[in-house]
Amino acid sequence: MLVSAPPGFEPDVAFEPASLGPVIADHAHADGREIIVGDGASELHISLKGGDTARRPAVILPIDSAFALRVDVAARFYHRLQGKRIGLLPRALRLTSLQKRHLIQRLHAFDVRADGGGPRDIAAAVLNAHREAALPAIEWKSSAARRKANRLIQDAIALVNGGYLKLLRGR
Known part of the structure; x- marks a missing residue:
């Protein structure tokens, strides 16, 4: 889930769904957008909350029992946004x-x-x-x-x- 970064934080990467792979679905609604991007092996489901989110993205990570896994997935998402190749699934999901x-x-x-x-x-x-x-x-x-x-x-x-x-x- 992505939201707009708070004032004072300037993300070094903008969110462009097509840069991650083919966009399978893109649905706009009152709260923002829901996007599904394919990468050949899987699908990436992304929820954007708010209008400025794509220009100033920030990741929301709930602190729960899956927090460590969420951090790993968020890091993989960030690397993918930067155009870097990512390897296999996180160890916990293999x-x-x-x-x-x-x-x-x-x-x-x-x-x-x-x-x-x-x-x-x-x-x-x-x-x-x-x-x-x-x-x-x-x-x-x-x-x-x-x-x-x-x-x-x-x-x-x-x-x-x-x-x-x-x-x-x-x-």
Whole structure:
């Protein structure tokens, strides 16, 4: 979020959306503008509050649990405004291949459950435990695949019901 810099501060960079990449959307409203800029790999959402913001930009950084991440993103934005290349996402937002695999499994489990599937279906479709999923009820009840499927269901529900916000905050 950008606002006009207070009197006495003279920013050394003006904000020109097109210098950041192709402008995907630019919507003016009573409070200012909302702009989305693409860079090939992602989108940058920018909110400008007030009329003089583009000429005298200042970044607003709420002091909350994501403050350190916001500072990193603001620094990356500043470097981008100066025409410098920026590298990968901030470390807090990067996912390992194992984390990606677990997230995919959770979302897949959520989809199977949303389509009416139960733990056996999730064990077969997501965990690739076809043999265990086909066990008789008495054996299935104590199987590791059942425990994993139930845990996956709980994790998937938590992720979809707001747990994903931790990822966006770098936790």
